[in-house]
Amino acid sequence: MKARDLMRRDLTSVDLDTPLADVVYLLHQSGFSSLPVLDEEGRVVGIVSERDLIRAALPGYVEMLQSAAFLPSLDRIRRKLREIGGRPVSEFMVTDLVLARLDDNDLYLADLMIRKGLKQIPVVDEGRRLVGVVRRIDLLHRLSR
Amino acid sequence: MILTVTLNPTLDKFYWVDELPLSLDRPEEAILIRSERSLSSAGGKGINVSTFLACHGVDTVALGFLAGHTGQIILQDLLARGVTANFVWIPGENRTNVTVIAKGREYHPLLIHELGPPVPEEGMRIFLRKYERMLRQADCVVLGGSLAPGCSPDCYRELVARAHRAGVRTVVHAGGEPMVRAIPEGPYLVKPDVREELRLGDLPVETAEQIVQAGKWMVAQGVRASLISHRVTGDILVTPEGVWELEARVPLATFKNLVGADDALVGGILVGLLRGSDLVEAARYGMAAALASAEVEEKLCLNPAAIEAELARVVVRRRGEG
Numbered sequence: 044m045k046a047r048d049l050m051r052r053d054l055t056s057v058d059l060d061t062p063l064a065d066v067v068y069l070l071h072q073s074g075f076s077s078l079p080v081l082d083e084e085g086r087v088v089g090i091v092s093e094r095d096l097i098r099a100a101l102p103g104y105v106e107m108l109q110s111a112a113f114l115p116s117l118d119r120i121r122r123k124l125r126e127i128g129g130r131p132v133s134e135f136m137v138t139d140l141v142l143a144r145l146d147d148n149d150l151y152l153a154d155l156m157i158r159k160g161l162k163q164i165p166v167v168d169e170g171r172r173l174v175g176v177v178r179r180i181d182l183l184h185r186l187s188r
Numbered sequence: 189m190i191l192t193v194t195l196n197p198t199l200d201k202f203y204w205v206d207e208l209p210l211s212l213d214r215p216e217e218a219i220l221i222r223s224e225r226s227l228s229s230a231g232g233k234g235i236n237v238s239t240f241l242a243c244h245g246v247d248t249v250a251l252g253f254l255a256g257h258t259g260q261i262i263l264q265d266l267l268a269r270g271v272t273a274n275f276v277w278i279p280g281e282n283r284t285n286v287t288v289i290a291k292g293r294e295y296h297p298l299l300i301h302e303l304g305p306p307v308p309e310e311g312m313r314i315f316l317r318k319y320e321r322m323l324r325q326a327d328c329v330v331l332g333g334s335l336a337p338g339c340s341p342d343c344y345r346e347l348v349a350r351a352h353r354a355g356v357r358t359v360v361h362a363g364g365e366p367m368v369r370a371i372p373e374g375p376y377l378v379k380p381d382v383r384e385e386l387r388l389g390d391l392p393v394e395t396a397e398q399i400v401q402a403g404k405w406m407v408a409q410g411v412r413a414s415l416i417s418h419r420v421t422g423d424i425l426v427t428p429e430g431v432w433e434l435e436a437r438v439p440l441a442t443f444k445n446l447v448g449a450d451d452a453l454v455g456g457i458l459v460g461l462l463r464g465s466d467l468v469e470a471a472r473y474g475m476a477a478a479l480a481s482a483e484v485e486e487k488l489c490l491n492p493a494a495i496e497a498e499l500a501r502v503v504v505r506r507r508g509e510g
Contacts, residue, residue: 051267054249054274058317072277074260085321172325175272 046152047145049185050166050175056081057091057132063099064128066091079165079173080136086171089136099135100124142167143177149185152177190241190458191326191356193319193347194234194252196304196336197262197275198285200447200487201228208290208298221288229487230265231285233332233361233381236448236488240455240477242270243490246462249274249322253315253336255305256281274322276315280305287447295420295440297447306338319347323354330454331370332361333381344370361454365389374410379454382416399424400431400507413467415457417450421479424507425471431507432468434475438483438501448487453478455488456495468504475502 056079057066069078070093077092100123127135141159143152143166155164156179163178203223212219230239238250254263254275259282266273283302290297307315323329329351331344340346344366348358352373360370363381368389371378386394391402396418403414403426413427420443421436456477460470476498480489489495 052270052272053263053267054272055277058314069277072254072259081321083321085324 044149044185045145046143046147046166046175046177049149049152049181050143050177051181052175054173054175056087056173059088059133060131062129063096063132063135064124066132067096067124067128070096075176075178076162079176080132081173084170085173087140087142087165087167087173089133089138090140090165091132091136095135095137096124099127140165142171145174149182153182156182189247189249189326190238190328190330191319191322192234192238192241192248192250192330192332194232194250194332195307195339195343196283196334197230197232197235197252197254197259198283198302198304199228199258199261200231200285200287202226202287202289202445202447202485202487204289204291204485206291208288208293223288225485227486228261230262230269231448231487233451233454234330235262235266235271235332236451237330237332237361237455237458238271239266239269240452240488240490241458243488244455244459244492246459248272249326251275251315251319251322253278253305253307253311254282255279258282258284274318276311276318278305278307278311287445289445295443295446297445299447304334304336307336308338312339316350320350320354323351323356326351326354326356328357328359328376328458330359330361330458332451332454334362334364335366339366341365342369345373348373348375359454359458361451371406371409371411374412376412377454377457378406378411378414379450380414380416381450388416396424396433400426403431415453415471420446423453423471423475425468427467432471433505433507434471435503435505436475436479436498436501437503438479443482444485445487446482449478449482452481452488472499472502472504 055073077090079087080089082088100120143164163176166175168174204225205223238248241248249272251274255278283304286300288298348370351358358375359377360375361379388402393399393402399416406414415425418424423434425432453474456474457470460473477495479498480495
């Protein structure tokens with residue numbers, strides 16, 4: 044099975060200058076755990092994930108989030124999110140990208156997800172333009188049928 | 189790739205009932221109507237055209253605004269039907285349009301249409317950026333349906349102008365003032381929605397002669413072709429080369445659900461053109477698609493064999509010739 048058969052043809056994405064508050068809103072609405080960031084030509088140039096937002100809201104403490112016992116309160120995250128809500132996503136996105144091609148097969152995609160700890164991988168065409176997203180759950184769902 | 193724009197998507201909900209009360213004037217009691225069957229699907233004219241195209245193997249991307257829980261349902265339905273979705277999420281809730289179809293009166297349903305969520309200025313800015321980006325990959329754009337509250341009545345004119353600047357052919361499949369305002373930009377095809385009012389701007393479109401005059405006026409404005417419905421089973425195509433009447437010789441009693449038939453018509457024309465047909469032959473295929481859709485309970489007939497079978501029932505006559 045190829046990425047083209049597995050992917051969700053949902054091009055939900057953000058632009059380099061999208062404010063961080065809008066990214067939170069869009070992640071919530073779309074149900075994705077991360078979103079591709081596109082340049083003016085529509086090429087994928089970054090990824091912003093829930094983890095990146097948490098990292099931005101609480102620098103240095105992200106690993107401690109593994110246990111809620113380390114968090115005295117959520118007020119600090121709330122305040123920080125408000126502070127940085129108007130800043131562009133380009134300041135927070137990851138640019139070391141893992142992208143899939145339409146003809147990548149399911150074994151390769153599963154291997155990537157496991158090795159890199161990814162929940163989803165954007166699929167791009169030859170011009171690096173977004174054409175879909177393969178999610179971990181899409182693979183699991185397909186394998187369980 | 190064919191890009192479709194649906195600025196005010198809907199969740200179409202269909203109910204089939206044995207009968208509708210002849211009068212709702214019974215203030216002392218509630219009126220309960222039981223429905224044995226119901227169906228729901230993602231809708232709005234552009235979305236319906238994309239759904240039709242995707243089932244014919246045509247690469248299509250649907251653009252527009254989604255909102256709330258209803259927006260989630262619309263998105264899931266579209267993705268399941270093989271349509272690529274590229275929507276802007278806005279606050280609020282997408283509309284639900286209800287169609288109640290009574291046995292024996294399928295061609296005359298009861299329709300309840302909601303207004304839809306207002307589009308904020310920021311949402312429109314994000315949409316226009318996506319639109320410009322997608323135009324670079326598109327061969328044709330279909331602008332379909334009513335505008336959401338908050339959209340300028342010049343919205344379709346602006347979207348047609350932007351598409352033409354990008355060298356992309358346009359189809360305006362809408363009604364009212366926004367459609368009329370887009371005409372001077374010279375879209376390739378205009379399919380006016382005249383369900384609410386049999387008028388096109390100042391021009392009435394009730395009789396065949398009036399439709400021809402309205403079509404000729406649009407062509408004089410730079411439109412390549414206009415297609416206006418004349419009664420339930422007829423359409424009149426006007427181009428600079430002439431006027432054609434398309435007629436389906438089908439009794440009204442064979443219709444099960446008319447909602448979506450005009451979207452199948454537009455989708456069918458595009459499929460015909462992509463196959464290399466000329467506009468008149470493509471319109472004939474579109475009419476067959478519309479007929480096939482009207483004859484099934486689902487909003488759209490997505491079975492190419494059933495559409496091919498309807499072709500024999502569509503008569504095309506050049507106006508003024510026998």
